[in-house]
Amino acid sequence: MNIGRLLSIIASASLALWAPGALAQTDTVKLGVIGSLTGPHSGWDVPASDGVQMAVSEINAAGGFKVGDKTYKFSVVQEDTQSKPDIAATAAQKLLSDEDIRFVMGVLTSTPGVPVANQMARAKVLYVGGFTAMDGLVGTKGKELLLRALDTDETAAKGFVPAAAKELGLKRVGMLLPNDDVSKSIVKIYEPLFKQNGIEVGLVELFQPGTTDFAPVLRKFQNQGLDGLFIGYSDPDAEAIIRQSLEIGGLPTKFVYRGGSSQPAAKYADKIDGFLWQILTRDLANPSDDKVKDWILRYKAFTKKEVTPQTYWALTFYDTVFMLVKAMQEAGTVTDPAAVAAKLKGMAYDGVRRMSYNGEGRAITDIDIGVLKGGKVYSIPQKIL
Amino acid sequence: MLTVENLKVAYGRVEAVRGVSFAVPAGQIAALIGANGAGKSSTLNALTGLVRCRGKIAEGDIRFDGLATDAIVRHGVVQVAQGRQLFPLMSVRENLELGAFLRSAADKRRRLDELMARFPLLAERAEQAAGTLSGGEQQLVAIARALMAEPRILLIDEPCLGLAPIMIRRVAAVLRDLHAAGLTILIAEQNASFATAIAEHLLVMENGRITQAGPPAAVMAHADVRRAYLGI
Amino acid sequence: MGLDIAQTLIDGLMVGGLYATVALGITLVFGLVGILNFAHGQSVMLGAYVTFFGVQAGLGFWLSAALAVLAMAAFGAILEQLVFRRTLGDHMAGLAVSLGLIMVIENLAAATFSPDPRFVDPPVSGSIMVGPLQLSSQRLLVLAISTALIGGFYLFLQRATLGKAIRAMAQNRQGAALVGVRVSLVSRTIFTIGSALAGAAGALYASLFAVTPYMGNTPLTKGFILAALGGLGSVPGAIAAGFLLGIAESFGSRYLSASFRDGYGFILLILALLFLPTGLFGAGKARV
Ligand SMILES: Nc1ncnc2c1ncn2[C@@H]1O[C@H](COP(=O)(O)OP(=O)(O)OP(=O)(O)O)[C@@H](O)[C@H]1O
Ligand SMILES: [Mg+2]
Numbered sequence: 044m045n046i047g048r049l050l051s052i053i054a055s056a057s058l059a060l061w062a063p064g065a066l067a068q069t070d071t072v073k074l075g076v077i078g079s080l081t082g083p084h085s086g087w088d089v090p091a092s093d094g095v096q097m098a099v100s101e102i103n104a105a106g107g108f109k110v111g112d113k114t115y116k117f118s119v120v121q122e123d124t125q126s127k128p129d130i131a132a133t134a135a136q137k138l139l140s141d142e143d144i145r146f147v148m149g150v151l152t153s154t155p156g157v158p159v160a161n162q163m164a165r166a167k168v169l170y171v172g173g174f175t176a177m178d179g180l181v182g183t184k185g186k187e188l189l190l191r192a193l194d195t196d197e198t199a200a201k202g203f204v205p206a207a208a209k210e211l212g213l214k215r216v217g218m219l220l221p222n223d224d225v226s227k228s229i230v231k232i233y234e235p236l237f238k239q240n241g242i243e244v245g246l247v248e249l250f251q252p253g254t255t256d257f258a259p260v261l262r263k264f265q266n267q268g269l270d271g272l273f274i275g276y277s278d279p280d281a282e283a284i285i286r287q288s289l290e291i292g293g294l295p296t297k298f299v300y301r302g303g304s305s306q307p308a309a310k311y312a313d314k315i316d317g318f319l320w321q322i323l324t325r326d327l328a329n330p331s332d333d334k335v336k337d338w339i340l341r342y343k344a345f346t347k348k349e350v351t352p353q354t355y356w357a358l359t360f361y362d363t364v365f366m367l368v369k370a371m372q373e374a375g376t377v378t379d380p381a382a383v384a385a386k387l388k389g390m391a392y393d394g395v396r397r398m399s400y401n402g403e404g405r406a407i408t409d410i411d412i413g414v415l416k417g418g419k420v421y422s423i424p425q426k427i428l
Numbered sequence: 429m430l431t432v433e434n435l436k437v438a439y440g441r442v443e444a445v446r447g448v449s450f451a452v453p454a455g456q457i458a459a460l461i462g463a464n465g466a467g468k469s470s471t472l473n474a475l476t477g478l479v480r481c482r483g484k485i486a487e488g489d490i491r492f493d494g495l496a497t498d499a500i501v502r503h504g505v506v507q508v509a510q511g512r513q514l515f516p517l518m519s520v521r522e523n524l525e526l527g528a529f530l531r532s533a534a535d536k537r538r539r540l541d542e543l544m545a546r547f548p549l550l551a552e553r554a555e556q557a558a559g560t561l562s563g564g565e566q567q568l569v570a571i572a573r574a575l576m577a578e579p580r581i582l583l584i585d586e587p588c589l590g591l592a593p594i595m596i597r598r599v600a601a602v603l604r605d606l607h608a609a610g611l612t613i614l615i616a617e618q619n620a621s622f623a624t625a626i627a628e629h630l631l632v633m634e635n636g637r638i639t640q641a642g643p644p645a646a647v648m649a650h651a652d653v654r655r656a657y658l659g660i
Numbered sequence: 661m662g663l664d665i666a667q668t669l670i671d672g673l674m675v676g677g678l679y680a681t682v683a684l685g686i687t688l689v690f691g692l693v694g695i696l697n698f699a700h701g702q703s704v705m706l707g708a709y710v711t712f713f714g715v716q717a718g719l720g721f722w723l724s725a726a727l728a729v730l731a732m733a734a735f736g737a738i739l740e741q742l743v744f745r746r747t748l749g750d751h752m753a754g755l756a757v758s759l760g761l762i763m764v765i766e767n768l769a770a771a772t773f774s775p776d777p778r779f780v781d782p783p784v785s786g787s788i789m790v791g792p793l794q795l796s797s798q799r800l801l802v803l804a805i806s807t808a809l810i811g812g813f814y815l816f817l818q819r820a821t822l823g824k825a826i827r828a829m830a831q832n833r834q835g836a837a838l839v840g841v842r843v844s845l846v847s848r849t850i851f852t853i854g855s856a857l858a859g860a861a862g863a864l865y866a867s868l869f870a871v872t873p874y875m876g877n878t879p880l881t882k883g884f885i886l887a888a889l890g891g892l893g894s895v896p897g898a899i900a901a902g903f904l905l906g907i908a909e910s911f912g913s914r915y916l917s918a919s920f921r922d923g924y925g926f927i928l929l930i931l932a933l934l935f936l937p938t939g940l941f942g943a944g945k946a947r948v
Contacts, residue, residue, distance in 0.1 A: 083775045222919035250913075251921040255869040255878065258671045258796070259913035259921075262664070279777040279870050286779065287868075290796040292787030310779065478837060501840035513835035515828045526828050529821070530840040573839065 069107050071118045072377045074099060074364075075138040075147035075168075079155055082126025086353045087151035091173065092121065094357035095148050097345045098364035108368045110377050117364075120144060124155040131155035135162035145380045146367060148192075148360045150174055164189055169380035169387075171367075173359045175225060182403030188384045190404035192363050193323045194427070196232050196301075198407050202425030203321055204236040206412040207271075207299045210423070211317045215243040216271040216299065217264045219257075219284060222249035229275060229301055237273075245269050254280075257287045264294055271297040271317075281307035289314050304352055308415050318415040324358035324396055326411040326422035338395045362394030397428055429453045430475075430505075430581055430612060435483035437470045437636075444470040445481070446636035452581075452614055452629070457607050459615040459623035462633030463656070468616035469510050471633070472583045475614075476500055476507040487581065502530055506579035510586050510616075512570040516559025520550055520569055523558045527576025536576070543572050564595030571602060581612040588619050600626050624648055667793055668914045669907060674799040676906020677806030678868075681861040682879045683886035683898040684810060685854035691893025692830045693847045694751070695744050698758035701880025702765040703855045707732045707862025708871045709769065712778050721783040725863035729856050736855020740848045762876075769873035777870035802864045809860055810899055813853075817895060826850060830893065878922070885929045904928065 076095050078088030099117040102108060107116040122138050124131035131150070138144055139162060147163055148171045150156040156174035163170035164186045177191040207213060216237060220226035226249055234244050245267045250260050261284070264272065272295050274284050281300050285307055288294040297317040300307060305328075308318035325335045327350050339350055342357060370386035371377050384404070391399035398408035411422040430452040437445035445467045452458045460468045474481035477497040485493040492500050515523050524543065528536040544551040549565060550572055558569055567587060574582060587603070588596045596619075603626055607613060617623040623630060624644040632640040632647060640647050682704060689697045707728040714724025743761070747754040782798040789795075817823040829836040829846050837843050861879065869875070886905060890897025905925050912924040 248918055250918040251923075253878070254918070254921055255875070256675050256909075258675075258799070259668060259910045260918035262668060262671065262914050263918075279872070282777070282779060283870055287796075290782075290785065290787060290798055290868075292794045292796070310781075476838070478834065496842065497837045498840040498842050501838075507838055509834065509838055513832050513838055515831040515835055517831055518824075518827065522824060526824060526836075526839050526841075529825060577839065 069114045069116050070377075072115045072146070072371075073141065073143045074117045074119050074367075075141075075144045076119050076121045076149050077131075077134060077138060077147060077159055078124060078149035079126040079131075079152065080121075080123040084124075084126040084152040084155065087173075087356050088124070088149065090354050090357040091151050091359045092149060093342075093346050093348070094359060094361040095119070095364055097342060097357070098361045100345060101341070102364065102368060108372065110371050111375055115377060124150065124159065126152070126155060128154050128158050132158040132162060135159045139163075139166045139168065145169065145378060146383070147171075148363065151193075151356060151359060153177075160186075160189055167380065169367075169384045171360060171363050173356075178405070181405055187404075188380055190363075190384070190387060190400055190406070192359050192398075192406050194408055194410060195405055196229055198405070198427060199321055199323065199410055200232050200236050202410055202427045203299075203301075203319070203412060204233065204240050204242075206414075206423055206425060207319050208240040208242055210319060210412075210414050210416065211271055211297045211299070213242050213271040213297065213299070215245050215267075215269050216273050217246040217248070217267060217269045217295070218244060218273040219248050219250065219260070219264070220273075220275045220301075221252040221254075221277075221280060223252055225276065233273065233301070242271075255283060257284050258291055261288055261291055261294060265291075266293070269295045271295050271299055273299045273301065275301035278302060278304055278306050282310075285311050285315065285318075303355075305413050305415055305420060306352060312415055312418055312420075316416070320413040320415075322355055322411040322413050322422060324355045324408075324410070326413060327355045328352065329421050331422070332424070334395050358395055362392055362396050362398055365394060366390055366392045366398075366400075391428070397426075399428055429488060430614070431484075431486050432471075432475070433484040435471065435474055435481055435485065437467070437474050437479055437481045439479075444636055445474065447483070448633070448636070448638050450631050450638060450641060452612055454580075454612050455607070455610050456629060457603065457613045457615065457627050458629040458631060459617050459627035460631045460633055461617050461620050461623050463618065466633040467636040468633055469585050470636075472507055472509070472585050472614070472616050475583060476505060478507075478509075498530060501577055501579075504578075504580035505583070506574045506577045506581070507583040508567075508570045508574045508585065508587070510589070512566050514558040514566055514570055514573070517557055519555050520558055520561070521554040523569055523573050524550065524576050527573035529577075531577065535578075539576050539578065543575060547572060564591050564598070567591065567595070567599060568602070571599075575606075579611070581614070582606065583614050583616075585616045586618065587615060588617065588622050596622060620648075663792055664914075667795070668910050670793065670795060670803075671799070671914075672907030672910030673903060674796075674803045674906070675909065676903035677803045677810070678861055678864055678902075679879070679882055679886060679905050680810055680899045680902025681806045681857055681864070682883040683890065683902045684813065684895065685857040685861070686880075686883040687887040687890060687893055687895060687898040688850055688857075689854045690887060691895070692826060692850045693744070695747065695754045696751070696758065696884075697744070697851075697854070698755070698880065699739065699761040699765065700854065700858055700883060701876030701878075702762060702769075703732050703735060703858035703876075704862040704865060704879045705769060705871075705873065705876035706735065706765070707859030708780075708866035708875060709773055709778075709862075710859070711863040711866040712780050712871045715780050721780070721863075721867065725860070728859045728863040730859075732859025732862070733852045733856035735859075737848055737852045739855070740851035744851065745844070745847075766873055766876070773873060775873055777872045779870055780866040782867040798867055802868060806861075806864060809857065813857070814895065814899070822846075822849070882922075882925055885925045889929055889932045901928075 076092050078092050079085050099119055103116045107114045122134035124134045146169045150159050151173040153174040153176035156172055157176050160172055160180055169188045171190045171192050173193045178195050180186050181189050181191050230247055237244050248260055274281050296315045300320045303321055305320055330336050370383045373386040374382040376382050388400050388402050388404055396408050398406055407428055409426050409428055411424050413422050433449045435445055435448045462468050473479040477495055477500045492503055528539055587599050630644050630647040631638050686700050689695055710728040710731045711724045714727050743757055747757055784797040787794050788797050825841045886898050886901040889901040908924045908928055913921050
């Protein structure tokens with residue numbers, strides 16, 4: 044290598060170093076992304092964080108966004124909650140120690156989610172989460188900057204129960220759920236809705252969480268004139284119930300699953316007469332909507348991953364990133380999370396999901412209902428918004 | 429001939445046996461006598477491999493110190509331990525059968541028949557749980573269980589402990605019979621009068637050492653021993 | 661109503677057989693070797709995984725179950741050799757070690773197999789009518805197998821020479837040594853058999869319930885309740901207690917509340933400890 048060549052390399056390198064400063068027209072907005080990238084909850088949070096990264100990359104690739112007369116791009120700062128509440132608290136703390144982070148998204152499971160949400164509320168940053176326990180936090184005093192990107196049970200049920208009535212032709216169902224607070228609120232929401240839709244609720248039973256042998260409790264559902272079972276709310280419980288119902292016999296073979304996957308019924312598809320589940324974002328396995336088909340192509344290109352039954356969680360926060368931009372533009376600020384939150388609340392957005400946030404910060408969105416019937420799997424979009 | 433040379437047993441810091449040497453010629457009845465804690469049981473347990481020891485233990489040319497109990501039993505040295513160590517919830521028959529644990533099924537059956545013929549009590553109580561027998565009956569079962577293995581050398585620890593005089597006489601009769609049949613027997617005993625009555629050779633143990641040895645008459649003539657064991 | 665009671669009773673017997681198989685292993689090891697082996701539940705879990713992977717590899721259920729039994733037998737022998745041999749006679753050390761083992765095995769399993777629940781295709785499916793009773797075929801099969809295992813094992817203890825040596829050792833360790841039983845060898849045998857039984861229980865569990873790294877805990881706690889209920893160390897007691905618990909849970913969940921399912925075992929335990937402090941059969945006859 045000759046001296047001239049070397050000099051030219053040094054020159055161009057120093058030019059490159061100078062360039063961003065010299066040409067800086069765009070500023071960055073730091074977006075915190077938090078979630079369980081490892082551990083048992085990573086099945087939810089890894090796709091969810093992929094979705095945020097994907098939205099950010101699309102926004103930045105299009106040149107960023109203008110707020111006032113400045114153009115901004117997002118830069119993502121990510122922390123792993125490792126599926127554990129204590130680690131989640133420190134991960135949140137770590138994000139919050141960067142004072143430039145005023146907007147945070149992530150966490151779909153309640154155990155690590157609650158400590159994260161509490162830290163975020165205390166620090167007065169705008170936090171959009173997805174986990175169920177957030178329903179109890181959103182809209183309460185001191186938590187005005189918390190928003191939940193998924194429908195509450197109440198909202199989802201409004202689309203789910205009519206679909207169950209229509210698709211499975213149910214007349215009389217039994218409800219079987221674990222004995223905990225979530226289930227109790229599910230029963231409170233669904234029982235009247237079933238009645239409104241012309242379905243009797245014959246029997247409600249709560250089993251001990253962690254139950255593996257459902258035979259004795261399932262016996263209670265025999266000879267009750269039931270044509271369907273409403274079950275929840277985790278995949279392993281649901282699969283065990285379906286499997287053991289078939290094993291014992293004399294039980295309904297139509298299942299309404301208050302859960303987000305067809306997994307529990309997959310192996311028993313030819314032995315049951317119907318299975319309904321909730322897709323809280325959009326159906327990616329059997330998409331009918333062109334917006335969804337297009338998104339899947341972009342998702343695959345961006346993440347280099349295939350679509351799995353868990354992938355739909357990537358849509359949890361995807362549209363909300365675009366809504367956040369819109370809210371910043373309407374509020375005219377990238378530094379005042381309260382002003383931005385105020386604009387997000389009440390905003391409706393027609394993205395890959397059709398969604399809105401209500402005045403409290405709860406999402407109200409259209410969802411897809413998954414149906415497994417006669418050996419076929421398909422989904423029906425439910426308009427709720 | 430059973431020979432023991434410079435046998436030592438220690439439990440951590442406690443030296444229970446401190447270099448004991450003696451010999452029991454084939455066919456002889458010998459007795460180790462000594463007060464509580466003298467080290468008699470420790471000696472017998474060392475001979476049957478139940479406790480670790482140093483020194484030399486042999487029968488003729490064959491050394492068996494350091495061997496495991498089952499190998500020693502196979503060699504023909506069997507102990508009736510202090511406290512009898514029966515299997516209390518099992519029947520007398522099962523206890524006896526286990527005595528021949530290392531023998532063939534045929535040997536076991538033959539031996540069981542022989543012993544039941546010899547001790548009618550065993551046949552009578554064959555199905556009774558051993559734990560429900562009286563102390564004397566249990567001692568008999570314990571001896572019979574040891575005999576199931578057809579030993580050449582029998583070690584018995586405190587055969588008379590807690591027995592009534594009539595039962596003591598019975599045990600003595602059994603031991604004499606066995607002696608007559610040619611068995612080599614080593615008894616550990618506190619009861620000196622029993623030992624002198626039955627043994628051909630006495631070994632007096634004190635604090636882990638053998639202090640005197642010889643025929644019973646000679647040993648008992650010794651004033652110290654009479655004072656210590658006969659209270660005269 | 662009568663039909664319902666009969667069905668509930670049989671449901672109870674079917675899980676009871678599983679409980680009894682696990683409790684048998686625990687009581688055996690405790691009664692004979694004096695070790696409360698908390699890692700026993702992990703043998704159940706590992707046995708279930710061996711079955712799952714065997715079935716997945718196309719070996720079929722029976723071969724996989726046999727493999728699970730063999731693998732767990734080896735696992736028990738290794739554990740005894742490497743760990744429990746050194747804690748003999750020291751209950752606290754044995755306890756600490758086995759508690760530590762739970763952590764190690766469970767976390768290793770979670771890391772290797774992932775915590776996702778797995779379901780094994782059972783050898784038979786659906787239900788059959790036995791007279792007027794509608795019963796799960798697989799559960800009946802499990803009941804038959806566990807009864808055969810328990811019965812066979814009981815006969816082995818009563819009749820076989822090695823079985824007698826095991827009982828002898830439980831009643832008097834020194835006495836057993838005196839007749840030529842090699843106590844250390846028998847201890848290892850017991851560990852091996854106990855763990856093999858756990859492997860069998862694991863295969864049976866897997867044929868009915870989800871396989872997860874944490875599945876060992878419930879059988880373990882229940883196994884300990886049963887071992888205590890039966891009078892620690894008593895084989896007939898543990899077996900009877902296993903079936904009793906299965907029946908109690910079944911009736912409790914059927915006619916009382918299913919949300920209290922695991923509580924019925926503890927109620928039984930507390931009652932047993934209060935009124936039968938020496939176990940179901942009393943101390944005398946109990947034991948092995
Ligand atoms: N397992 C043991 N651990 C510690 N010390 C022991 C043990 N066994 C015996 N000893 C001690 O060794 C000594 C000798 O005991 P050993 O039982 O051999 O005496 P002994 O002559 O048989 O007495 P006794 O007539 O009371 O049976 C005693 O001091 C005893 O305390
Ligand atoms: Mg003694």
